[in-house]
Amino acid sequence: MFILFGSKQTKKELALGRELLCPRCNNVRRWPVMQYTTWFSVFFIPVIPIKNQYFEMCPICKAGKKLTRQQAQRWHA
Numbered sequence: 552m553f554i555l556f557g558s559k560q561t562k563k564e565l566a567l568g569r570e571l572l573c574p575r576c577n578n579v580r581r582w583p584v585m586q587y588t589t590w591f592s593v594f595f596i597p598v599i600p601i602k603n604q605y606f607e608m609c610p611i612c613k614a615g616k617k618l619t620r621q622q623a624q625r626w627h628a
């Protein structure tokens with residue numbers, strides 16, 4: 552039997568986040584808190600989450616700042 556394994560990454564916005572001055576593009580905006588999940592997939596269907604990463608991301612230039620899970624969960628109410 553032929554089984555196709557792989558991995559797949561999904562992202563979702565957890566919260567609107569806080570207002571920050573971006574060091575890259577110098578705009579003050581609310582940076583959304585993003586969750587990136589890497590999944591183990593079978594036949595392109597995500598089955599098991601392997602790891603989660605959290606970022607605050609500048610909505611203008613997409614500069615990102617990594618967060619710990621605890622930091623991200625403060626926004627996830």
Ligand SMILES: [Zn+2]
Pocket residue numbers: 573574575576577578609610611612613614
């Ligand atoms: Zn920026």
